[in-house]
């Protein structure tokens with residue numbers, strides 16, 4: 129008997145939960161089988177060779193010829209099952225006795241001395257944020273907003289804070305590009321909303337470079353402590369993209385329009401010291417004493433009465449909330465269009481082919 133629609137949907141969900149990148153060949157195969165199973169034989173014009181990602185996807189789909197939808201669905205289910213290890217149970221054990229949900233290797237959540245820390249933990253990829261990490265961060269923030277901690281901290285493991293959105297994310301979601309852009313826009317909106325609405329003091333311990341969305345949402349934090357190794361870089365225009373994370377509103381407000389334009393539109397990278405002078409960073413510390421000094425300070429702050437801190441934050445934030453939600457919605461609407469643009473495809477393609485040019 130062939131795979132049912134339910135088996136097919138389960139397999140699609142399993143793909144989103146893959147812990148390891150299955151590689152480009154597997155992603156193309158998944159894409160092609162998905163399209164064949166849902167739309168039948170390839171029915172769109174062949175993209176130009178300059179558009180190499182779309183062309184590779186088209187080739188993979190077209191190569192399936194007249195394979196019937198049911199057979200493609202079956203092949204998709206079988207292929208996903210060959211990629212997925214049996215699901216791991218959610219455990220609270222492992223490194224860090226205080227580890228709390230969500231369980232994910234790329235996001236580590238710990239609670240200690242009234243501080244819940246959410247750490248980006250994908251150092252070999254400079255802590256670039258995968259689709260799964262966005263979901264896990266939202267879950268972690270939801271849990272942190274309700275736990276007994278008084279302060280929530282974001283930080284990164286390894287030499288980067290985070291290099292922002294993983295530029296291969298789009299290739300990991302099945303479906304046509306417009307649909308992928310729509311889903312990403314919904315994810316982004318919810319993700320940024322979690323920062324806008326976060327009820328407790330939110331602090332970033334920026335241990336190294338912060339790029340893209342990891343840098344922009346800093347404008348929504350209550351304090352940002354940076355190592356002097358940290359840099360702040362939003363190379364959106366080069367990628368055919370536009371500002372997100374409410375930065376089109378927060379950055380001009382924090383640093384003035386001219387400095388915000390240099391960062392957000394011209395892609396100027398700034399140092400921690402410059403970011404501090406411009407108001408994005410609260411304080412900069414020498415890298416060799418950064419962790420010791422910052423954590424000592426945060427542990428002292430975390431002893432403050434929680435309600436006073438929460439209500440104080442509310443007062444600072446409440447007049448802006450409505451604006452921020454409107455800005456977020458508009459930035460996501462614009463990005464949904466940018467993601468399907470040729471400028472964006474070329475920008476991402478340039479990043480992906482950069483290694484080959486070295």
Ligand SMILES: CCCC/C=C/CC(=O)SCCNC(=O)CCNC(=O)[C@H](O)C(C)(C)COP(=O)(O)OP(=O)(O)OC[C@H]1O[C@@H](n2cnc3c(N)ncnc32)[C@H](O)[C@@H]1OP(=O)(O)O
Nearest residue numbers: 252253254256291292293294295296312315316339340341
């Ligand atoms: C759904 C929500 C969408 C929200 C949208 C947000 C917009 C953004 O955030 S745009 C993203 C902005 N970020 C970038 O443009 C960074 C791209 N990466 C780089 O420029 C460089 O990798 C680096 C400057 C961060 C580091 O360069 P370095 O030469 O020191 O190391 P690499 O060998 O390049 O990196 C190691 C390893 O990590 C991979 N990697 C790093 N960053 C990303 C990334 N953002 N996306 C995907 N992959 C990334 C890099 O490819 C390397 O992988 P391999 O070892 O497999 O080659």
